[in-house]
Amino acid sequence: MTRALGGCLVLLLLAGCQGQGLQPEMGLNPRLAQPGDDSSPSLAATGMAWIAPAPNGHQQIRWLDFASGLGAPLPGLNRPDAQPISVGVDRLGQRFALVRSLEGRTELLIYERNLALLRPIPLLPAGVPAKVALSGDGRVLAVQVSREGRWQVEVINLP
Amino acid sequence: MVWLLPLLFLLTACGQRFDAPGIGDQQEPALSGNGRLLAMVAERSGRRVVRLVERNSGQELPLKGLQWGMPHRSPSLSWNGRYLALILQRGERGEIVVLDRALGLLRPLPLPGDRLPQALSMSPDGKRLAVQLLHRGQQDVELFQLPAHEADLAPGTPLP
Numbered sequence: 001m002t003r004a005l006g007g008c009l010v011l012l013l014l015a016g017c018q019g020q021g022l023q024p025e026m027g028l029n030p031r032l033a034q035p036g037d038d039s040s041p042s043l044a045a046t047g048m049a050w051i052a053p054a055p056n057g058h059q060q061i062r063w064l065d066f067a068s069g070l071g072a073p074l075p076g077l078n079r080p081d082a083q084p085i086s087v088g089v090d091r092l093g094q095r096f097a098l099v100r101s102l103e104g105r106t107e108l109l110i111y112e113r114n115l116a117l118l119r120p121i122p123l124l125p126a127g128v129p130a131k132v133a134l135s136g137d138g139r140v141l142a143v144q145v146s147r148e149g150r151w152q153v154e155v156i157n158l159p
Numbered sequence: 160m161v162w163l164l165p166l167l168f169l170l171t172a173c174g175q176r177f178d179a180p181g182i183g184d185q186q187e188p189a190l191s192g193n194g195r196l197l198a199m200v201a202e203r204s205g206r207r208v209v210r211l212v213e214r215n216s217g218q219e220l221p222l223k224g225l226q227w228g229m230p231h232r233s234p235s236l237s238w239n240g241r242y243l244a245l246i247l248q249r250g251e252r253g254e255i256v257v258l259d260r261a262l263g264l265l266r267p268l269p270l271p272g273d274r275l276p277q278a279l280s281m282s283p284d285g286k287r288l289a290v291q292l293l294h295r296g297q298q299d300v301e302l303f304q305l306p307a308h309e310a311d312l313a314p315g316t317p318l319p
Contacts, residue, residue, distance in 0.1 A: 020266070020306075020307040021268055021269065021307075022255070022268050022269075022270065022271070022288065022303040022304075022305070023303055023304040023305070023306055024271070024301065024302070024303055025287075025301075025302035025303060025304060028302050029301050029302055032299070032300055032301065032302070033299070035297075036297075037297060037298035038291065038298055038299055038300040039277075039278070039291050039298055039300070040278065040291070041278065041279075041280045041289035041290070041291055041300045042280050042289070043280045043281065043282040043283070043287060043288075043289050044282075044283070045282060045283050045284065048280075048289055048300075048302070050289070050291075050300050052300075091192065091238075091283045091313070123174070124174065130186075131186065131187055131188065132188075133188045133189050133190050134190065135190040135191065135192060135193060135194035136190075136191070136192030136193065136238055136283045136313065137192060137193050137194065137313075139193070139194060140190055140193075140194025140214075142188035142189070142190050142197055142199075143188065144185070144186050144187060144188055144199075150183075150184060151184035151185055151186045152176055152178070152184075152185055153176070153177065153185040153186070153188045153197070153199045154174040154175070154176055155174065155175045155176075155177075155188075155190075155194075155197060155214060156174050156175070157175075157194075
């Protein structure tokens with residue numbers, strides 16, 4: 001009897017410990033599983049942006065909506081001749097910050113999903129951007145920049 | 160009016176940097192929900208460690224409870240900065256940890272299976288984690304819930 005009670009207690013403790021850790025999202029993870037490399041996840045409250053394999057063998061930025069479990073179009077964002085390097089998204093999944101390589105240049109850009117509008121953010125003084133992050137309210141951007149062989153982090157307030 | 164927006168960006172995109180004595184390269188930035196807090200990995204005395212800076216004052220905030228003996232990677236913040244997720248590098252293996260700044264508690268979050276974390280993103284409420292991981296030579300992105308966390312919500316956000 002004592003041994004059985006002890007066993008139950010151990011099982012309860014183990015169950016409690018499991019509840020404290022990482023719980024895989026069983027409903028969403030199968031939708032992310034595909035051949036090819038995925039990278040640069042950025043979470044919003046409503047979904048996730050990340051860099052995923054594109055049908056042409058290149059890579060593209062994608063959006064997964066958590067409520068529907070489906071992807072959503074990002075009109076005007078991806079180009080077949082551009083290589084996305086890093087992406088960050090705001091809390092509502094409306095404003096994206098991204099770094100991409102295009103025609104030998106590495107660019108920092110902002111994408112407004114509801115306007116399907118993509119615009120460059122100039123770096124002053126000039127530098128090569130790498131990783132980017134966006135605040136949840138979409139008003140502040142932080143970017144890792146290479147200048148004269150040194151990595152710096154620069155923060156930019158956005159209108 | 161839409162054509163005016165790029166011009167506005169050009170006029171207002173002025174950068175702010177947070178260099179400090181003894182700090183080398185700074186990489187992998189992350190912001191809190193309203194951009195008040197900036198986390199990044201900085202090289203300090205030859206080690207890669209997370210810095211947390213309050214942007215308005217430029218003041219570096221203490222990270223009580225964090226382990227400083229191992230290199231840090233890929234920080235990510237919840238909305239108010241209560242939770243700081245990062246990867247602690249133990250030799251070849253990375254370990255995901257979350258620092259609860261409100262409690263000063265560091266919680267290790269082992270990945271199930273033989274998978275190595277490469278990069279993290281925490282949801283604004285701190286209750287979900289997206290992990291870029293290396294598994295059998297392929298980079299995947301997977302999602303995890305963190306049910307033990309209280310939600311770290313933006314002011315005015317309705318409770319779930």
